[in-house]
Amino acid sequence: MEVRSRDYRERARHIIEDTPDVREAVTAATITFVENRSKAFADLDAEALSRWAEQVKSHALTHLGDYLEEAEARLVERGVHVHWAETASDVHQIFKSIVRENDVQKVVKAKSMLSEELALNPFLESCGVEVFETDLGEYIIQLLGEPPSHIVGPSIHKSLEDTRVLFHERLGTPRDASPERLAAAARDLLRGQFLTADLGVSGGNFLVAETGSIALIENEGNIRLSTSVPRIHVALVGIEKVLPRWTDLPTFLQITSKSATGQPVGTFVSIIQGPGGAAGGEPDGPEEVHVVLVDNGRTRLLADPEVWEALRCVRCGACLNICPVYRQTGGHAYGYVYSGPIGAITNPGLVGLEETWPLPFASTACGACKDVCPVRIPIPDLLHVWRRRAVERGLTSPEEASVLRLWASAATRARLFGWAENLAALVPDWALRRLPMLREWTAGREPPRAAGQTFRERWDEGIE
């Protein structure tokens, strides 16, 4: 996916000012997610669970090569084709040969954020393949030609009304159709695609090394269908998704679901271990199963001692839901696949700080994300690392750097500081409104009213 994060502020402004419904839709949905999440953890020791999960994921990441090879060996034993892909174009080549060898005409796709990184749909379409997103939210945004706006709820920025209009125009449903009617319309259309697709594509929430199992969480049944009905199934799995043991899985399934939507666990959990009918393998399933282990920048992130912890992420979206900055715009402002706090710390690692440097600054450092992360990623600290690097690499505004240097040199000389404070108080209101930074402040807010005297002046006169 093309990276468009450098104009974060412009994109955010546009969404807030020109499409105010987005803010309303995202805020309403995320508040519901947050409430459900806190109910789901109400009777549990969330901290103990997160400490355990942190330790398991950190262990897996620091022994990644071993566990990936273990997973590969188990999968190969059961007849799975395992591919290693370093870049998006490696993944494209793998798909190209699968498509060619099997004369694939139609693909049904389960939701996969990794596939967005890889721009898989445009690639498949360029090979003449018809692609259907089968998650309802993904299907909605596919019809609209938009990228996902949220890790878990891709069409979170759309209201029911938006979908009514869209489905009325595209699927012929009544203009005032109920949500059930809309879902049924998508279901009718997609059911036919499941039955006629040659290839199903999915992601993978977890890959268990010990057993070579891919676990997928969902609520709609479309992942189950995408991975079992077509003759071939290809699972795209980011290399950071590995868990060491089978017994790690149940708890991870639960904390991911609870953190994401507040459900005890997703309505459907699919465990995929190989093609159907192979000797010693699964009794049924697709004839051919491929697992593509994708790097796409992850090894580089893992090797970075200051930010590698971002790779513990289980993509639950809890940090997006609680983030008051994310809530104002939804995900499109961020200009790349991952949005919200996790996007702001992950995207610079995956695609480079030069292209994404405004994202770590798209935060007030309020710290709400840190409290809800089920794998204890120190998000505010990681945001700060990227901010510091953006400054060190000269990506941020030189004016800001000059102002802060002046500020620091005044602040280490108390007399100069007091003098500067008084000088600032003399600037008239009309001039304040034209100064950079203050201009930005006063566009939506009244300027602060400075008291007549500073405190230090009052102290010198004596406080009664």
Add this chain to the structure above:
Amino acid sequence: MRVSLFVTCLGDRFFADAAADAVRLLRSLDVDVDFPPNQTCCGQPAWNAGHVPEALDMATHTAAVFADSDYVVLPSGSCTAMLRHTYPRLLDSPELAERSYELAEFIVDVLKVIEIGRGLEGRQIAYHHGCHALRELGVEQQPVRLLESAGARVVPWEMDQECCGFGGLFSVKTPEVSVAMADRKLDTLPDVQTVVSADGGCLLQLEGRARRRRMPIRFRSLASTLWEARRGST
């Protein structure tokens, strides 16, 4: 007991009344307050913006200014969090962190005082929890208990723990999002005339936005509100 007031840069310029009230309040609680004159800014704006050398200079300066203080008390949750959480990393010493307290935190946790007076009898107040006081210092109950024990009713506010959108330079670098965040706070306010907070930045943000929207709400610092609570009965 001797306490050094760290007024903070925002406090010095924009909340001089509040800082003076903090001094009066502490004195009335038998605390001997001094004001090291060389104090300036804790460095948080530079730190948050990623300018580490500048933040380090200001932290070093501040640590020297307060080197001899028994306690450092700040009428600001955010600057206290800077001293408590960031200074140990920046300066490689937890020394100042261990002596630094936000005002309400100091009164409740160190002075062990909750009943400061009844001067807020019958008042309806919405309390905005500054993010750093709440999440970095764990200061949640202290200000509310002080206000309630002074007779105020702290009215439930669904967004009382959500960020106001200030975020230091965030407010001017991403002003549209910042203002939208302030609007969310203001749009969910319960029916009160007064909003109180321990953080000057949050007050400037919320008040600046409310005034632009011509909302008839009064924004008060926690320090002045607590002094009012105390003075009303002394």
